[in-house]
Amino acid sequence: MAWVDILGDAVDKVFDTSLVERNGTVVPTSDDVTNSQAVKLDAVFLYADLAATAKLTKVCPWETTAKIIRAYLDCATRLIRAYGGEIRSFDGDRVMGVFLGKRRHTEASFCAREIFYTVEHILGPKATSKFQSIRNNSIKLKNCVGIDTGDARAVRAGIRNHNDLIWIGRPPSLAAKLSDVRNYPSCVYISSECYSRLADDGKVSGTIDIWTKRSFEFAGEARTVYSTHYTKKP
Template sequence: MSTVSYRDVVDWLISARHPVDNPEGWMTECCERMVEAGLPLWRVGVFIRTLHPEVFGRNFIWTRGVAGIQMGTVDFEIQTTPEFQASPLSIVFSDVVEVRGNPHGPEAERFPVLLDLRNEGATDYLALPLHFLDGTLHAMSVSTRQPGGFDPDHVAALRVIIEPLARIIEIISLRRTAEMLLDTYVGNSAGARILGGQIRRGHNDTMQAAIWLSDLRGFTALSDRLPAETVVEILNHYFDCQVAAIRGHGGEVLKFMGDGLLAVFPIDEYVGDAAHVCARVLEAARESRASVEALAFPVGDVVERFRFGVALHVGNILYGNIGGGNRLDFTCIGPAVNLAARLEKIAGRLGRTVVASEGFAKVCRHDWHELGEFPIAGFSKAQRVYGLREETPAVTA
Protein backbone atom coordinates (compact mmCIF):
# COMPACT_ATOMS: atom_id res chain seq x y z
CA MET A 1 0.00 0.00 0.00
CA SER A 2 1.28 3.47 -0.89
CA THR A 3 2.27 5.78 1.94
CA VAL A 4 1.38 8.80 -0.24
CA SER A 5 -2.14 10.20 0.11
CA TYR A 6 -4.28 12.57 -1.91
CA ARG A 7 -3.62 15.15 0.80
CA ASP A 8 0.11 14.82 0.12
CA VAL A 9 -0.52 15.66 -3.53
CA VAL A 10 -2.52 18.74 -2.56
CA ASP A 11 0.19 19.83 -0.10
CA TRP A 12 2.81 19.44 -2.81
CA LEU A 13 0.72 21.50 -5.25
CA ILE A 14 0.44 24.42 -2.80
CA SER A 15 4.08 24.18 -1.73
CA ALA A 16 5.26 26.75 -4.32
CA ARG A 17 8.09 24.44 -5.38
CA HIS A 18 7.31 24.18 -9.06
CA PRO A 19 9.65 24.93 -12.00
CA VAL A 20 7.64 27.25 -14.25
CA ASP A 21 10.39 27.03 -16.86
CA ASN A 22 9.92 23.26 -17.20
CA PRO A 23 6.17 22.60 -17.45
CA GLU A 24 6.66 19.22 -19.13
CA GLY A 25 8.79 17.95 -16.26
CA TRP A 26 6.35 19.37 -13.73
CA MET A 27 3.33 17.70 -15.38
CA THR A 28 5.14 14.35 -15.45
CA GLU A 29 5.95 14.60 -11.74
CA CYS A 30 2.40 15.69 -10.90
CA CYS A 31 0.81 12.74 -12.73
CA GLU A 32 3.27 10.30 -11.17
CA ARG A 33 2.47 11.65 -7.69
CA MET A 34 -1.25 11.20 -8.30
CA VAL A 35 -0.68 7.61 -9.41
CA GLU A 36 1.47 6.98 -6.32
CA ALA A 37 -1.36 8.33 -4.17
CA GLY A 38 -3.73 5.70 -5.58
CA LEU A 39 -5.38 7.30 -8.58
CA PRO A 40 -5.40 4.69 -11.38
CA LEU A 41 -4.53 7.16 -14.12
CA TRP A 42 -3.55 5.94 -17.55
CA ARG A 43 -3.75 9.15 -19.55
CA VAL A 44 -4.06 12.80 -18.49
CA GLY A 45 -4.68 15.68 -20.88
CA VAL A 46 -4.51 19.39 -20.10
CA PHE A 47 -6.09 21.74 -22.64
CA ILE A 48 -5.25 25.44 -22.33
CA ARG A 49 -6.61 28.32 -24.36
CA THR A 50 -3.87 30.78 -25.26
CA LEU A 51 -3.49 34.48 -25.96
CA HIS A 52 -1.77 34.20 -29.31
CA PRO A 53 -2.63 35.65 -32.75
CA GLU A 54 -2.40 32.26 -34.48
CA VAL A 55 -2.80 29.60 -31.76
CA PHE A 56 -6.20 28.99 -30.17
CA GLY A 57 -4.97 26.47 -27.65
CA ARG A 58 -2.29 24.03 -26.54
CA ASN A 59 -2.62 20.50 -25.27
CA PHE A 60 -0.32 18.49 -23.04
CA ILE A 61 -0.82 14.73 -22.84
CA TRP A 62 0.78 12.43 -20.25
CA THR A 63 0.49 8.67 -20.76
CA ARG A 64 1.52 6.19 -18.11
CA GLY A 65 4.56 4.19 -19.15
CA VAL A 66 5.43 6.57 -21.99
CA ALA A 67 8.42 8.85 -21.58
CA GLY A 68 7.86 12.57 -21.98
CA ILE A 69 4.81 14.75 -22.56
CA GLN A 70 3.06 14.86 -25.91
CA MET A 71 2.38 18.48 -26.83
CA GLY A 72 0.35 20.03 -29.60
CA THR A 73 -1.37 23.21 -30.75
CA VAL A 74 -4.67 23.95 -32.47
CA ASP A 75 -5.68 27.00 -34.48
CA PHE A 76 -8.88 29.01 -34.17
CA GLU A 77 -10.69 26.92 -36.78
CA ILE A 78 -10.77 23.97 -34.35
CA GLN A 79 -13.96 25.35 -32.79
CA THR A 80 -15.99 24.73 -35.95
CA THR A 81 -14.65 21.27 -36.81
CA PRO A 82 -16.92 18.23 -36.48
CA GLU A 83 -14.25 16.48 -34.38
CA PHE A 84 -14.28 19.20 -31.72
CA GLN A 85 -18.06 19.59 -31.73
CA ALA A 86 -18.37 15.83 -31.12
CA SER A 87 -15.87 15.97 -28.27
CA PRO A 88 -16.62 15.95 -24.51
CA LEU A 89 -14.32 18.98 -24.26
CA SER A 90 -16.74 21.06 -26.34
CA ILE A 91 -19.39 20.47 -23.66
CA VAL A 92 -16.95 21.32 -20.89
CA PHE A 93 -16.17 24.62 -22.59
CA SER A 94 -19.75 25.50 -23.54
CA ASP A 95 -21.65 24.32 -20.43
CA VAL A 96 -18.86 24.44 -17.78
CA VAL A 97 -19.67 20.96 -16.50
CA GLU A 98 -17.91 17.66 -15.96
CA VAL A 99 -18.41 15.09 -18.71
CA ARG A 100 -17.93 11.40 -17.95
CA GLY A 101 -18.03 8.62 -20.48
CA ASN A 102 -17.69 4.87 -20.50
CA PRO A 103 -15.70 3.77 -23.57
CA HIS A 104 -17.69 0.53 -23.50
CA GLY A 105 -21.07 2.22 -22.95
CA PRO A 106 -23.65 3.80 -25.27
CA GLU A 107 -22.04 7.26 -24.93
CA ALA A 108 -19.13 5.94 -27.02
CA GLU A 109 -21.39 6.31 -30.06
CA ARG A 110 -21.85 10.00 -29.24
CA PHE A 111 -18.18 10.76 -28.58
CA PRO A 112 -15.77 9.21 -31.12
CA VAL A 113 -12.84 9.87 -28.77
CA LEU A 114 -14.27 7.20 -26.45
CA LEU A 115 -14.14 4.66 -29.26
CA ASP A 116 -10.46 5.49 -29.73
CA LEU A 117 -9.84 5.11 -26.00
CA ARG A 118 -11.69 1.79 -25.94
CA ASN A 119 -9.45 0.49 -28.69
CA GLU A 120 -6.47 1.38 -26.50
CA GLY A 121 -7.87 -0.46 -23.49
CA ALA A 122 -9.43 2.42 -21.54
CA THR A 123 -12.33 1.66 -19.20
CA ASP A 124 -13.36 5.15 -18.05
CA TYR A 125 -13.03 8.81 -19.04
CA LEU A 126 -13.68 12.06 -17.21
CA ALA A 127 -13.29 15.64 -18.47
CA LEU A 128 -13.30 18.43 -15.91
CA PRO A 129 -13.30 22.23 -16.20
CA LEU A 130 -10.19 24.11 -15.07
CA HIS A 131 -11.11 27.52 -13.69
CA PHE A 132 -8.43 30.21 -13.77
CA LEU A 133 -8.51 33.22 -11.46
CA ASP A 134 -8.80 35.56 -14.46
CA GLY A 135 -12.20 34.03 -15.26
CA THR A 136 -11.09 32.00 -18.26
CA LEU A 137 -12.09 28.37 -18.64
CA HIS A 138 -9.79 25.52 -19.60
CA ALA A 139 -10.06 21.75 -19.27
CA MET A 140 -8.43 18.55 -18.11
CA SER A 141 -9.29 14.98 -19.03
CA VAL A 142 -8.32 11.75 -17.28
CA SER A 143 -8.79 8.16 -18.33
CA THR A 144 -8.01 4.80 -16.79
CA ARG A 145 -7.54 1.18 -17.77
CA GLN A 146 -8.58 -0.12 -14.36
CA PRO A 147 -11.39 -2.69 -14.52
CA GLY A 148 -14.61 -0.99 -13.52
CA GLY A 149 -13.19 2.49 -14.13
CA PHE A 150 -12.89 5.23 -11.54
CA ASP A 151 -14.68 4.58 -8.25
CA PRO A 152 -16.44 7.37 -6.30
CA ASP A 153 -13.36 7.96 -4.12
CA HIS A 154 -11.21 8.50 -7.19
CA VAL A 155 -13.62 11.07 -8.63
CA ALA A 156 -13.88 12.84 -5.26
CA ALA A 157 -10.08 12.98 -5.02
CA LEU A 158 -9.81 14.44 -8.52
CA ARG A 159 -12.33 17.15 -7.61
CA VAL A 160 -10.22 18.09 -4.58
CA ILE A 161 -6.89 18.01 -6.42
CA ILE A 162 -8.05 19.97 -9.45
CA GLU A 163 -8.45 23.29 -7.59
CA PRO A 164 -4.79 23.71 -6.50
CA LEU A 165 -3.77 22.02 -9.74
CA ALA A 166 -5.53 24.77 -11.68
CA ARG A 167 -3.58 27.44 -9.78
CA ILE A 168 -0.23 25.95 -10.78
CA ILE A 169 -1.33 25.40 -14.37
CA GLU A 170 -2.49 29.02 -14.49
CA ILE A 171 0.90 30.26 -13.26
CA ILE A 172 2.71 28.15 -15.85
CA SER A 173 0.23 29.26 -18.52
CA LEU A 174 0.76 32.92 -17.66
CA ARG A 175 4.50 32.43 -17.98
CA ARG A 176 4.04 30.80 -21.37
CA THR A 177 1.65 33.57 -22.44
CA ALA A 178 4.23 36.19 -21.47
CA GLU A 179 6.88 34.33 -23.46
CA MET A 180 4.62 34.03 -26.51
CA LEU A 181 3.56 37.67 -26.42
CA LEU A 182 7.13 38.87 -26.02
CA ASP A 183 8.22 36.55 -28.83
CA THR A 184 5.40 37.91 -31.02
CA TYR A 185 5.92 41.61 -30.30
CA VAL A 186 9.64 42.03 -29.58
CA GLY A 187 11.27 38.81 -30.85
CA ASN A 188 12.51 35.61 -29.26
CA SER A 189 15.93 36.71 -28.05
CA ALA A 190 14.68 40.09 -26.82
CA GLY A 191 11.75 38.41 -25.07
CA ALA A 192 14.06 36.00 -23.27
CA ARG A 193 16.23 38.90 -22.11
CA ILE A 194 13.22 40.81 -20.81
CA LEU A 195 11.88 37.79 -18.92
CA GLY A 196 15.40 37.27 -17.61
CA GLY A 197 15.27 40.64 -15.87
CA GLN A 198 16.64 43.12 -18.41
CA ILE A 199 13.74 45.52 -17.94
CA ARG A 200 15.35 48.79 -16.88
CA ARG A 201 16.42 51.61 -19.11
CA GLY A 202 20.14 51.29 -19.61
CA HIS A 203 20.15 47.50 -19.58
CA ASN A 204 21.92 46.79 -22.85
CA ASP A 205 24.66 44.75 -24.46
CA THR A 206 27.04 45.19 -27.35
CA MET A 207 26.58 42.51 -29.97
CA GLN A 208 28.14 41.77 -33.31
CA ALA A 209 25.47 41.04 -35.88
CA ALA A 210 24.52 41.08 -39.52
CA ILE A 211 21.89 43.78 -40.01
CA TRP A 212 18.91 43.61 -42.36
CA LEU A 213 16.94 46.76 -43.19
CA SER A 214 14.30 46.66 -45.90
CA ASP A 215 11.33 48.57 -47.20
CA LEU A 216 8.61 48.33 -49.85
CA ARG A 217 9.12 50.36 -52.99
CA GLY A 218 6.36 52.84 -53.83
CA PHE A 219 4.65 52.46 -50.47
CA THR A 220 3.68 56.13 -50.16
CA ALA A 221 1.89 56.14 -53.52
CA LEU A 222 0.29 52.78 -52.68
CA SER A 223 -1.05 54.17 -49.39
CA ASP A 224 -2.43 57.24 -51.16
CA ARG A 225 -4.50 55.38 -53.76
CA LEU A 226 -5.74 52.34 -51.80
CA PRO A 227 -8.02 52.08 -48.74
CA ALA A 228 -6.17 51.78 -45.43
CA GLU A 229 -7.61 48.29 -44.78
CA THR A 230 -6.24 47.07 -48.12
CA VAL A 231 -2.83 48.59 -47.41
CA VAL A 232 -2.67 46.79 -44.07
CA GLU A 233 -3.55 43.49 -45.75
CA ILE A 234 -0.88 44.05 -48.38
CA LEU A 235 1.70 44.84 -45.71
CA ASN A 236 0.89 41.66 -43.83
CA HIS A 237 1.39 39.55 -46.97
CA TYR A 238 4.54 41.50 -47.81
CA PHE A 239 6.05 40.97 -44.36
CA ASP A 240 5.15 37.26 -44.55
CA CYS A 241 7.46 37.09 -47.57
CA GLN A 242 10.39 38.13 -45.37
CA VAL A 243 9.75 36.97 -41.82
CA ALA A 244 9.69 33.25 -42.60
CA ALA A 245 12.99 33.51 -44.48
CA ILE A 246 14.62 35.66 -41.79
CA ARG A 247 13.62 33.36 -38.93
CA GLY A 248 14.37 30.26 -40.96
CA HIS A 249 17.97 31.42 -41.38
CA GLY A 250 18.60 32.36 -37.75
CA GLY A 251 17.55 36.00 -37.75
CA GLU A 252 15.31 37.91 -35.39
CA VAL A 253 12.85 40.57 -36.49
CA LEU A 254 13.17 43.49 -34.11
CA LYS A 255 10.84 46.07 -35.56
CA PHE A 256 8.28 46.90 -38.21
CA MET A 257 8.37 50.61 -39.12
CA GLY A 258 5.52 51.31 -41.54
CA ASP A 259 6.72 49.36 -44.56
CA GLY A 260 10.21 49.01 -43.10
CA LEU A 261 11.64 45.95 -41.36
CA LEU A 262 14.67 45.78 -39.09
CA ALA A 263 16.20 42.40 -38.32
CA VAL A 264 19.46 41.16 -36.85
CA PHE A 265 21.40 37.93 -37.22
CA PRO A 266 23.64 37.50 -34.14
CA ILE A 267 27.26 36.52 -34.73
CA ASP A 268 29.14 34.53 -32.10
CA GLU A 269 32.52 36.25 -32.06
CA TYR A 270 34.05 33.42 -30.04
CA VAL A 271 33.02 30.79 -32.57
CA GLY A 272 34.01 32.99 -35.49
CA ASP A 273 30.94 32.18 -37.56
CA ALA A 274 30.54 35.55 -39.29
CA ALA A 275 30.97 34.11 -42.79
CA HIS A 276 28.40 31.37 -42.11
CA VAL A 277 25.89 33.83 -40.63
CA CYS A 278 26.26 36.30 -43.49
CA ALA A 279 25.84 33.52 -46.05
CA ARG A 280 22.55 32.62 -44.40
CA VAL A 281 21.50 36.29 -44.43
CA LEU A 282 22.14 36.45 -48.17
CA GLU A 283 20.14 33.26 -48.70
CA ALA A 284 17.26 34.77 -46.69
CA ALA A 285 17.44 37.89 -48.89
CA ARG A 286 17.22 35.78 -52.05
CA GLU A 287 14.26 33.81 -50.71
CA SER A 288 12.48 37.03 -49.74
CA ARG A 289 13.17 38.54 -53.14
CA ALA A 290 11.59 35.53 -54.85
CA SER A 291 8.57 35.61 -52.51
CA VAL A 292 7.97 39.34 -53.03
CA GLU A 293 8.32 38.98 -56.80
CA ALA A 294 5.74 36.19 -56.74
CA LEU A 295 3.32 38.17 -54.57
CA ALA A 296 0.23 39.16 -56.56
CA PHE A 297 -2.56 41.03 -54.79
CA PRO A 298 -5.86 41.60 -56.63
CA VAL A 299 -7.47 44.99 -56.07
CA GLY A 300 -10.63 45.27 -58.15
CA ASP A 301 -9.73 44.58 -61.78
CA VAL A 302 -6.03 45.21 -61.16
CA VAL A 303 -3.42 42.81 -59.78
CA GLU A 304 -0.84 44.67 -57.74
CA ARG A 305 2.79 43.53 -57.98
CA PHE A 306 5.55 44.64 -55.64
CA ARG A 307 9.26 45.34 -55.33
CA PHE A 308 11.32 45.82 -52.23
CA GLY A 309 14.87 46.67 -51.28
CA VAL A 310 17.08 45.31 -48.53
CA ALA A 311 20.42 46.58 -47.27
CA LEU A 312 22.84 44.16 -45.60
CA HIS A 313 25.62 45.23 -43.26
CA VAL A 314 27.66 43.69 -40.48
CA GLY A 315 28.98 45.40 -37.35
CA ASN A 316 28.60 46.02 -33.65
CA ILE A 317 25.27 47.21 -32.31
CA LEU A 318 23.99 48.34 -28.92
CA TYR A 319 21.10 46.03 -28.07
CA GLY A 320 18.75 46.74 -25.18
CA ASN A 321 16.19 49.01 -23.50
CA ILE A 322 15.78 52.49 -24.88
CA GLY A 323 12.98 54.94 -24.17
CA GLY A 324 11.53 57.50 -21.81
CA GLY A 325 9.87 57.10 -18.42
CA ASN A 326 8.04 53.81 -18.15
CA ARG A 327 7.69 53.38 -21.93
CA LEU A 328 10.64 51.41 -23.24
CA ASP A 329 11.51 49.68 -26.47
CA PHE A 330 13.90 46.74 -26.81
CA THR A 331 15.82 47.57 -29.96
CA CYS A 332 19.25 48.12 -31.42
CA ILE A 333 21.10 51.33 -32.27
CA GLY A 334 24.55 52.38 -33.38
CA PRO A 335 26.47 53.56 -36.42
CA ALA A 336 26.10 50.12 -38.03
CA VAL A 337 22.29 50.42 -37.95
CA ASN A 338 22.48 53.98 -39.28
CA LEU A 339 24.68 52.85 -42.17
CA ALA A 340 22.25 50.04 -43.06
CA ALA A 341 19.42 52.59 -43.16
CA ARG A 342 21.39 54.86 -45.51
CA LEU A 343 22.34 51.92 -47.74
CA GLU A 344 18.71 50.94 -48.11
CA LYS A 345 17.94 54.40 -49.52
CA ILE A 346 20.82 54.00 -51.97
CA ALA A 347 19.36 50.65 -53.06
CA GLY A 348 16.16 52.47 -53.98
CA ARG A 349 18.01 55.10 -56.00
CA LEU A 350 19.93 52.42 -57.89
CA GLY A 351 16.86 50.26 -58.52
CA ARG A 352 18.48 47.38 -56.69
CA THR A 353 16.76 44.77 -54.54
CA VAL A 354 19.81 43.66 -52.53
CA VAL A 355 22.76 45.87 -51.67
CA ALA A 356 25.57 45.22 -49.22
CA SER A 357 28.16 47.26 -47.44
CA GLU A 358 31.84 46.69 -48.11
CA GLY A 359 32.09 45.03 -44.69
CA PHE A 360 29.32 42.56 -45.48
CA ALA A 361 30.66 41.81 -48.96
CA LYS A 362 34.12 41.04 -47.57
CA VAL A 363 32.72 38.62 -44.99
CA CYS A 364 30.18 36.97 -47.31
CA ARG A 365 32.17 35.63 -50.25
CA HIS A 366 30.01 35.94 -53.32
CA ASP A 367 30.05 37.21 -56.88
CA TRP A 368 29.45 40.80 -55.84
CA HIS A 369 29.38 43.69 -58.26
CA GLU A 370 30.80 46.99 -56.98
CA LEU A 371 28.23 49.74 -57.52
CA GLY A 372 30.53 52.61 -56.58
CA GLU A 373 31.37 54.88 -53.69
CA PHE A 374 28.64 57.03 -52.19
CA PRO A 375 28.74 59.83 -49.65
CA ILE A 376 26.68 58.84 -46.59
CA ALA A 377 25.07 61.48 -44.39
CA GLY A 378 26.62 61.36 -40.93
CA PHE A 379 29.71 59.45 -42.05
CA SER A 380 33.04 61.15 -42.75
CA LYS A 381 34.05 58.82 -45.57
CA ALA A 382 32.21 57.71 -48.68
CA GLN A 383 31.16 54.08 -48.55
CA ARG A 384 31.59 51.40 -51.19
CA VAL A 385 28.33 49.67 -52.02
CA TYR A 386 27.94 46.26 -53.61
CA GLY A 387 25.12 44.54 -55.45
CA LEU A 388 24.41 41.05 -56.69
CA ARG A 389 25.83 40.53 -60.18
CA GLU A 390 22.84 38.33 -60.99
CA GLU A 391 20.41 41.24 -60.52
CA THR A 392 19.22 43.54 -63.27
CA PRO A 393 18.54 47.01 -61.85
CA ALA A 394 14.95 48.19 -62.11
CA VAL A 395 14.26 51.42 -63.93
CA THR A 396 13.84 54.21 -61.38
CA ALA A 397 11.97 57.42 -61.84
Protein backbone atom coordinates (compact mmCIF):
# COMPACT_ATOMS: atom_id res chain seq x y z
CA MET A 1 0.00 0.00 0.00
CA ALA A 2 1.44 3.37 -1.02
CA TRP A 3 2.09 6.00 1.63
CA VAL A 4 -0.36 8.39 0.01
CA ASP A 5 -3.09 5.78 0.56
CA ILE A 6 -1.97 4.98 4.11
CA LEU A 7 -2.03 8.65 5.06
CA GLY A 8 -5.35 9.22 3.36
CA ASP A 9 -6.87 6.31 5.28
CA ALA A 10 -5.39 7.67 8.53
CA VAL A 11 -7.00 11.07 7.96
CA ASP A 12 -10.35 9.44 7.13
CA LYS A 13 -10.18 7.32 10.29
CA VAL A 14 -9.55 10.36 12.48
CA PHE A 15 -12.25 12.41 10.77
CA ASP A 16 -14.79 9.58 11.06
CA THR A 17 -14.18 8.95 14.78
CA SER A 18 -16.89 10.45 16.98
CA LEU A 19 -15.55 12.06 20.15
CA VAL A 20 -17.57 11.55 23.31
CA GLU A 21 -17.11 14.42 25.74
CA ARG A 22 -17.00 13.91 29.49
CA ASN A 23 -16.35 16.37 32.29
CA GLY A 24 -13.06 16.06 34.12
CA THR A 25 -12.45 16.74 37.80
CA VAL A 26 -8.70 16.04 37.73
CA VAL A 27 -6.05 16.81 35.13
CA PRO A 28 -6.04 13.71 32.90
CA THR A 29 -3.05 11.77 31.62
CA SER A 30 -2.90 10.11 28.22
CA ASP A 31 -3.83 6.80 29.89
CA ASP A 32 -7.10 8.36 31.08
CA VAL A 33 -8.33 9.31 27.60
CA THR A 34 -9.21 6.93 24.78
CA ASN A 35 -9.08 7.77 21.08
CA SER A 36 -12.83 8.37 21.08
CA GLN A 37 -12.97 10.60 24.15
CA ALA A 38 -12.53 14.27 24.97
CA VAL A 39 -12.14 15.37 28.58
CA LYS A 40 -13.56 18.83 29.28
CA LEU A 41 -11.73 20.71 32.00
CA ASP A 42 -12.23 24.17 33.49
CA ALA A 43 -8.67 25.01 34.43
CA VAL A 44 -5.84 27.53 34.40
CA PHE A 45 -3.15 26.95 31.80
CA LEU A 46 0.38 28.27 32.29
CA TYR A 47 3.17 28.25 29.71
CA ALA A 48 6.70 29.16 30.83
CA ASP A 49 9.13 29.86 27.99
CA LEU A 50 12.86 30.59 28.16
CA ALA A 51 13.62 33.39 25.71
CA ALA A 52 16.30 33.62 23.01
CA THR A 53 17.49 30.03 23.16
CA ALA A 54 18.31 30.26 19.45
CA LYS A 55 21.04 32.74 20.37
CA LEU A 56 22.29 30.39 23.07
CA THR A 57 22.64 27.59 20.54
CA LYS A 58 24.48 29.94 18.20
CA VAL A 59 27.10 31.38 20.54
CA CYS A 60 27.39 28.85 23.38
CA PRO A 61 28.74 25.30 23.45
CA TRP A 62 25.91 22.81 23.11
CA GLU A 63 26.51 21.52 26.64
CA THR A 64 26.12 25.00 28.09
CA THR A 65 22.85 25.52 26.24
CA ALA A 66 21.59 22.12 27.35
CA LYS A 67 22.43 22.81 30.99
CA ILE A 68 20.74 26.22 30.98
CA ILE A 69 17.53 24.90 29.38
CA ARG A 70 17.49 21.89 31.70
CA ALA A 71 17.99 24.13 34.75
CA TYR A 72 15.17 26.44 33.62
CA LEU A 73 12.75 23.59 33.06
CA ASP A 74 13.82 21.97 36.34
CA CYS A 75 13.05 25.13 38.31
CA ALA A 76 9.81 25.91 36.44
CA THR A 77 8.59 22.35 36.94
CA ARG A 78 9.37 22.41 40.66
CA LEU A 79 7.47 25.68 41.11
CA ILE A 80 4.47 24.52 39.07
CA ARG A 81 4.27 21.38 41.20
CA ALA A 82 4.77 23.38 44.42
CA TYR A 83 1.68 25.42 43.56
CA GLY A 84 -0.41 22.34 42.83
CA GLY A 85 -0.10 22.40 39.05
CA GLU A 86 0.21 19.32 36.88
CA ILE A 87 2.86 19.15 34.16
CA ARG A 88 1.38 18.07 30.85
CA SER A 89 3.76 19.22 28.13
CA PHE A 90 7.42 19.92 27.47
CA ASP A 91 8.22 21.59 24.17
CA GLY A 92 11.90 22.40 23.73
CA ASP A 93 12.53 25.29 26.11
CA ARG A 94 8.92 25.56 27.26
CA VAL A 95 6.74 23.77 29.82
CA MET A 96 2.98 23.78 30.35
CA GLY A 97 1.26 23.47 33.72
CA VAL A 98 -2.44 22.96 34.42
CA PHE A 99 -3.99 24.24 37.65
CA LEU A 100 -7.24 23.34 39.39
CA GLY A 101 -8.66 24.41 42.75
CA LYS A 102 -10.40 27.43 44.23
CA ARG A 103 -7.32 29.69 44.18
CA ARG A 104 -5.93 28.37 40.90
CA HIS A 105 -5.77 31.78 39.23
CA THR A 106 -3.85 33.40 42.07
CA GLU A 107 -1.63 30.36 42.62
CA ALA A 108 -0.72 30.23 38.93
CA SER A 109 0.13 33.95 38.94
CA PHE A 110 2.32 33.50 42.02
CA CYS A 111 4.04 30.58 40.31
CA ALA A 112 4.67 32.66 37.18
CA ARG A 113 6.19 35.51 39.17
CA GLU A 114 8.42 33.08 41.06
CA ILE A 115 9.63 31.56 37.79
CA PHE A 116 10.45 35.11 36.68
CA TYR A 117 12.32 35.71 39.96
CA THR A 118 14.26 32.49 39.45
CA VAL A 119 15.49 33.59 36.02
CA GLU A 120 16.35 37.09 37.24
CA HIS A 121 18.04 36.27 40.53
CA ILE A 122 19.12 32.63 40.44
CA LEU A 123 19.47 31.09 36.97
CA GLY A 124 20.75 34.19 35.19
CA PRO A 125 23.44 35.18 37.70
CA LYS A 126 24.60 31.59 38.15
CA ALA A 127 24.84 31.09 34.36
CA THR A 128 26.86 34.30 34.02
CA SER A 129 29.20 33.20 36.79
CA LYS A 130 29.58 29.64 35.52
CA PHE A 131 29.82 29.93 31.74
CA GLN A 132 32.40 32.00 29.87
CA SER A 133 30.29 32.00 26.69
CA ILE A 134 27.48 33.77 28.56
CA ARG A 135 29.87 36.43 29.85
CA ASN A 136 31.72 36.89 26.57
CA ASN A 137 28.50 37.44 24.63
CA SER A 138 26.85 39.66 27.26
CA ILE A 139 23.82 37.37 27.38
CA LYS A 140 21.11 38.16 29.92
CA LEU A 141 18.76 35.24 30.40
CA LYS A 142 15.09 36.19 30.12
CA ASN A 143 11.79 34.37 30.03
CA CYS A 144 8.08 34.94 29.68
CA VAL A 145 5.11 33.20 31.29
CA GLY A 146 1.61 33.27 29.81
CA ILE A 147 -1.59 32.33 31.65
CA ASP A 148 -5.23 31.95 30.63
CA THR A 149 -8.25 30.26 32.16
CA GLY A 150 -11.41 28.54 30.99
CA ASP A 151 -12.72 25.40 29.34
CA ALA A 152 -10.43 23.22 27.26
CA ARG A 153 -10.68 19.66 25.96
CA ALA A 154 -7.96 17.06 26.27
CA VAL A 155 -7.87 14.58 23.41
CA ARG A 156 -5.39 11.89 22.54
CA ALA A 157 -3.30 12.31 19.38
CA GLY A 158 -0.66 10.21 17.67
CA ILE A 159 -0.46 6.49 16.95
CA ARG A 160 -0.21 3.36 19.07
CA ASN A 161 2.71 3.58 21.52
CA HIS A 162 3.55 7.05 20.18
CA ASN A 163 0.83 9.38 21.46
CA ASP A 164 0.10 12.11 23.95
CA LEU A 165 -2.65 14.49 24.95
CA ILE A 166 -3.30 17.67 23.03
CA TRP A 167 -5.33 20.50 24.51
CA ILE A 168 -8.06 22.14 22.45
CA GLY A 169 -9.46 25.55 23.31
CA ARG A 170 -8.59 29.19 23.78
CA PRO A 171 -6.97 28.96 27.24
CA PRO A 172 -3.99 26.74 26.34
CA SER A 173 -3.60 28.46 22.98
CA LEU A 174 -3.66 32.01 24.37
CA ALA A 175 -1.37 31.09 27.27
CA ALA A 176 1.15 29.71 24.78
CA LYS A 177 0.95 32.85 22.64
CA LEU A 178 1.39 35.10 25.66
CA SER A 179 4.54 33.21 26.65
CA ASP A 180 5.99 34.22 23.27
CA VAL A 181 5.85 37.95 24.14
CA ARG A 182 9.26 39.59 24.40
CA ASN A 183 8.80 42.86 26.28
CA TYR A 184 11.32 42.75 29.12
CA PRO A 185 10.98 43.48 32.00
CA SER A 186 7.27 42.68 31.66
CA CYS A 187 7.68 38.91 31.74
CA VAL A 188 4.35 37.63 33.07
CA TYR A 189 1.16 37.99 31.02
CA ILE A 190 -2.34 36.90 32.03
CA SER A 191 -5.70 37.12 30.29
CA SER A 192 -8.41 39.49 31.50
CA GLU A 193 -10.44 36.43 32.52
CA CYS A 194 -7.61 35.33 34.78
CA TYR A 195 -7.01 38.83 36.15
CA SER A 196 -10.67 39.23 37.13
CA ARG A 197 -10.44 36.03 39.20
CA LEU A 198 -7.27 36.93 41.10
CA ALA A 199 -7.60 37.23 44.86
CA ASP A 200 -6.63 40.61 46.29
CA ASP A 201 -3.20 39.31 47.28
CA GLY A 202 -2.59 38.38 43.66
CA LYS A 203 -3.27 41.89 42.39
CA VAL A 204 -1.04 43.95 44.65
CA SER A 205 2.39 43.99 46.24
CA GLY A 206 1.90 45.83 49.50
CA THR A 207 -0.32 48.68 48.36
CA ILE A 208 0.95 48.76 44.76
CA ASP A 209 -1.19 47.47 41.90
CA ILE A 210 1.35 45.32 40.08
CA TRP A 211 -0.58 44.70 36.85
CA THR A 212 -0.64 46.83 33.70
CA LYS A 213 -3.55 46.63 31.28
CA ARG A 214 -2.55 46.00 27.66
CA SER A 215 -4.02 45.09 24.28
CA PHE A 216 -2.91 41.85 22.66
CA GLU A 217 -3.88 40.50 19.25
CA PHE A 218 -4.99 36.88 19.32
CA ALA A 219 -6.74 34.97 16.52
CA GLY A 220 -7.26 38.20 14.59
CA GLU A 221 -8.91 40.02 17.49
CA ALA A 222 -7.69 42.53 20.05
CA ARG A 223 -7.92 41.14 23.57
CA THR A 224 -7.31 42.77 26.93
CA VAL A 225 -4.47 41.19 28.88
CA TYR A 226 -2.44 42.22 31.91
CA SER A 227 1.32 42.15 32.41
CA THR A 228 3.65 42.62 35.34
CA HIS A 229 7.34 43.18 35.91
CA TYR A 230 7.04 42.32 39.60
CA THR A 231 8.83 39.15 40.60
CA LYS A 232 7.99 37.08 43.68
CA LYS A 233 10.69 35.46 45.78
CA PRO A 234 10.09 31.70 46.17
